[in-house]
Amino acid sequence: MKKLWFLIVLWSTKFGLVLCKIFKKNGTMIAGKVALKFQSDFIKYFKGINYDKVIFITGTNGKSTTNNIIVHTLKTAGKKVTTNLEGANLITGVATALIKDSTLTGKINSEFFVFETDERYLKRIYEAIPAKNICITNIQKDQVQRNGEPDYIYKKIKEVINKDVRIFVNNEEARAKSFEKFTDNVIYYSVARNDKSYEKTSFYDVTMPCPVCNSKIHFNYYNIDNVGDFKCSRCGFKSEKKPNYKISKIDYKNNEFICNNEKYSYVYSQPFFMYNYALAIAVCKEFNIKYSDIKEAFKTFKNIAGRLETIKYKTKEIKYIRMKQENPETLQSAFDYIAKDKSKKIFMLGLEQLEDFKPYYTNTFYSFDCNLDSLIDSNIEKYICFSKAVSYDTANRLIYAGVPKEKIVILPTDSNEAIFEELDKIDIDNIYLITWLHKYEELIRDVANLKEGE
Amino acid sequence: MEKLNITWCYPDILSLHGDRGNIMALKKVAEMLNIEVEINRIDNYDDLIDFKKTDILLFNPGELKTVPNIIEALKKQIDDLKEYVNKNKVLIVIGTTGAAFGKEIVKLDSTKIEGLGLLDMVTYERENILGDDLIIKLKDNDIELNGSQIQVIDTKLDSNIELAKVEYGYGNNGYENKLEGAKNNNLIFTNMLGPLFVKNPWYAELLIKKAMENKKVNIKEKISKESFEIEYKSLEAIKKYNEEK
Numbered sequence: 001m002k003k004l005w006f007l008i009v010l011w012s013t014k015f016g017l018v019l020c021k022i023f024k025k026n027g028t029m030i031a032g033k034v035a036l037k038f039q040s041d042f043i044k045y046f047k048g049i050n051y052d053k054v055i056f057i058t059g060t061n062g063k064s065t066t067n068n069i070i071v072h073t074l075k076t077a078g079k080k081v082t083t084n085l086e087g088a089n090l091i092t093g094v095a096t097a098l099i100k101d102s103t104l105t106g107k108i109n110s111e112f113f114v115f116e117t118d119e120r121y122l123k124r125i126y127e128a129i130p131a132k133n134i135c136i137t138n139i140q141k142d143q144v145q146r147n148g149e150p151d152y153i154y155k156k157i158k159e160v161i162n163k164d165v166r167i168f169v170n171n172e173e174a175r176a177k178s179f180e181k182f183t184d185n186v187i188y189y190s191v192a193r194n195d196k197s198y199e200k201t202s203f204y205d206v207t208m209p210c211p212v213c214n215s216k217i218h219f220n221y222y223n224i225d226n227v228g229d230f231k232c233s234r235c236g237f238k239s240e241k242k243p244n245y246k247i248s249k250i251d252y253k254n255n256e257f258i259c260n261n262e263k264y265s266y267v268y269s270q271p272f273f274m275y276n277y278a279l280a281i282a283v284c285k286e287f288n289i290k291y292s293d294i295k296e297a298f299k300t301f302k303n304i305a306g307r308l309e310t311i312k313y314k315t316k317e318i319k320y321i322r323m324k325q326e327n328p329e330t331l332q333s334a335f336d337y338i339a340k341d342k343s344k345k346i347f348m349l350g351l352e353q354l355e356d357f358k359p360y361y362t363n364t365f366y367s368f369d370c371n372l373d374s375l376i377d378s379n380i381e382k383y384i385c386f387s388k389a390v391s392y393d394t395a396n397r398l399i400y401a402g403v404p405k406e407k408i409v410i411l412p413t414d415s416n417e418a419i420f421e422e423l424d425k426i427d428i429d430n431i432y433l434i435t436w437l438h439k440y441e442e443l444i445r446d447v448a449n450l451k452e453g454e
Numbered sequence: 455m456e457k458l459n460i461t462w463c464y465p466d467i468l469s470l471h472g473d474r475g476n477i478m479a480l481k482k483v484a485e486m487l488n489i490e491v492e493i494n495r496i497d498n499y500d501d502l503i504d505f506k507k508t509d510i511l512l513f514n515p516g517e518l519k520t521v522p523n524i525i526e527a528l529k530k531q532i533d534d535l536k537e538y539v540n541k542n543k544v545l546i547v548i549g550t551t552g553a554a555f556g557k558e559i560v561k562l563d564s565t566k567i568e569g570l571g572l573l574d575m576v577t578y579e580r581e582n583i584l585g586d587d588l589i590i591k592l593k594d595n596d597i598e599l600n601g602s603q604i605q606v607i608d609t610k611l612d613s614n615i616e617l618a619k620v621e622y623g624y625g626n627n628g629y630e631n632k633l634e635g636a637k638n639n640n641l642i643f644t645n646m647l648g649p650l651f652v653k654n655p656w657y658a659e660l661l662i663k664k665a666m667e668n669k670k671v672n673i674k675e676k677i678s679k680e681s682f683e684i685e686y687k688s689l690e691a692i693k694k695y696n697e698e699k
Contacts, residue, residue, distance in 0.1 A: 144471070144583070144585060144604045145583065145584075145585030148583035148604060148606045149517045149518070149604075150517065151518070152583065203493070203495075204474050204477065204478060206466045206469040206474055208466060208469070209466065209516070209517065214467065214517075214519060215467070215499060215523070216466040216467060216497055216498055233498060234498070234499075328472070353699075359586045359699070360699050361585055361586050361587045361602050362587055363471075363585070363602045363604075363647075365471045365472035366471070366472050367472060368472025368474060368478075368649055368652070369472045388695065389692055389695035390688075390691070391691075392684050392688035392691055393688050395684060396684050399684070400475065400479075400482075400652065410684075412687070
């Protein structure tokens with residue numbers, strides 16, 4: 001009876017997906033949502049899923065991109081893959097992916113199943129599909145209103161790590177690496193010290209507590225913030241000297257690196273991308289994907305979840321960098337990206353009131369986790385801080401970093417018009433913008449409207 | 455003039471919400487008062503605090519799992535710590551770390567951890583996390599402070615030791631309770647993040663002056679309201695936002 005009900009739900013939701021396609025609606029979540037509403041254990045009735053070839057990718061940062069690289073590489077190697085590529089990383093997104101790829105009898109003919117999984121829903125997804133492979137990219141501060149502190153997410157992931165699971169962990173991220181104690185089957189991926197690695201020597205620099213004993217972690221160097229060769233000052237927990245897969249000899253000029261004696265070319269050179277590549281190599285090699293296929297895939301990979309965009313406004317080019325305000329690592333990466341451009345520029349910083357979940361609030365404090373020294377030494381002529389509630393706090397962070405007050409314009413408004421008016425006053429065309437995606441989309445819309453009105 | 459000695463406790467371990475901003479703000483405000491500042495970091499649990507060379511002791515927020523380590527480390531110097539508090543010296547503890555200074559911490563699995571007992575309160579681990587803004591008025595002097603809070607514990611006070619009344623936000627134990635933080639002499643516990651002293655430099659000024667008074671140094675100078683123009687404008691913007699949201 002339950003199987004019959006499964007088929008009815010499957011056919012209905014498949015029909016719904018067809019309608020979504022006809023009416024050009026995004027159905028990445030809705031089909032799965034409906035299916036799970038009508039049958040809570042809907043997923044378990046699919047046939048043909050080999051759990052040995054199910055790969056979950058979880059962690060705070062890098063899930064979507066790594067998922068996309070792995071899927072692109074497997075497909076380049078001619079493998080059939082079921083995935084939630086659109087970033088629908090809750091159980092509803094996974095269910096939708098299965099609905100899409102199944103036959104009318106619920107059979108799936110894919111060889112691999114690669115799912116980006118939200119950390120908080122990992123247990124529920126795992127209960128439906130007990131994956132044998134779980135990749136943990138990193139556990140960082142993020143969306144504290146839901147996640148509180150990194151340990152909260154750590155406990156969520158811990159619920160699914162057991163002796164039956166093979167884990168892929170970042171060798172230079174202490175929290176992710178510490179999951180090694182819950183299974184004997186661990187693959188470490190790593191990025192060696194390189195031209196973009198750095199050390200922190202300022203009096204105010206802080207590291208993090210050891211995930212094993214809560215004492216101070218010491219970093220020999222950083223590849224990205226809170227990620228680098230580390231050792232606990234008390235219990236000795238540390239990065240492996242000989243990780244399974246290690247990217248080394250990164251040649252940023254020629255976009256090449258070596259991993260386990262094999263040379264790869266790459267397109268995306270931000271330091272965090274190196275970890276995405278390293279994890280993708282580790283997963284693909286463990287599943288016997290040929291070097292030539294991985295190499296070819298890295299050359300052709302296009303990041304659909306890109307964080308960099310450009311808006312043309314009159315003579316000005318506004319380079320937009322996406323960030324997550326409650327995630328200091330992405331904020332730091334955005335600052336570092338701008339700092340590399342040493343030409344004269346304007347920097348617009350639109351931290352905002354946070355309106356993801358109720359109660360809305362005005363947290364800007366993660367900007368104090370970031371180091372702004374390179375940014376302020378990168379020839380910024382003027383800083384524009386905007387947003388109704390937190391533009392003063394944003395400006396204050398810059399002042400604490402040493403920016404003179406007279407270089408800062410504060411716009412305590414959410415009006416895009418005020419931003420354009422301010423830009424019109426300045427005779428510099430090189431503009432960088434860090435703000436929320438919705439604000440960027442509003443600005444694009446208004447720029448287009450201005451062009452139409454001309 | 456005598457120096458202001460600040461001891462920054464476990465900065466790497468207690469660093470959840472951009473909290474190093476607090477030490478930067480204390481230094482900045484002290485320098486605005488023309489006071490020379492020396493900051494001493496206590497990086498490891500085995501390092502001892504030099505209470506004789508401390509005028510302000512700062513504990514920033516950390517993860518709940520670190521609280522037992524903090525208690526264990528401070529118990530090694532409990533007599534000195536009690537004497538420090540009894541002498542009215544300034545100790546600031548923010549966020550979840552405050553649980554270490556209460557009588558007891560009750561975890562979700564019902565296990566209990568004995569605290570240092572310097573604040574007459576018990577803390578309870580929360581099932582769900584709560585994040586909101588927090589606007590308060592200090593009980594002693596009606597000074598207004600603002601910030602945010604990320605609440606993973608609730609705090610129940612067993613006597614009238616609250617630091618402040620809540621004007622907007624959650625505070626110690628719910629939107630109805632309207633009590634925020636706790637105080638024992640100049641041991642100050644607050645849930646307020648921001649960082650606290652970056653957003654409320656006038657509170658940093660007040661506590662620095664108290665710390666200097668303890669050294670028999672009377673600071674007559676008062677920092678003008680204009681010097682904190684950005685912070686006052688921020689306070690107004692955030693009050694307005696919370697009224698309208």
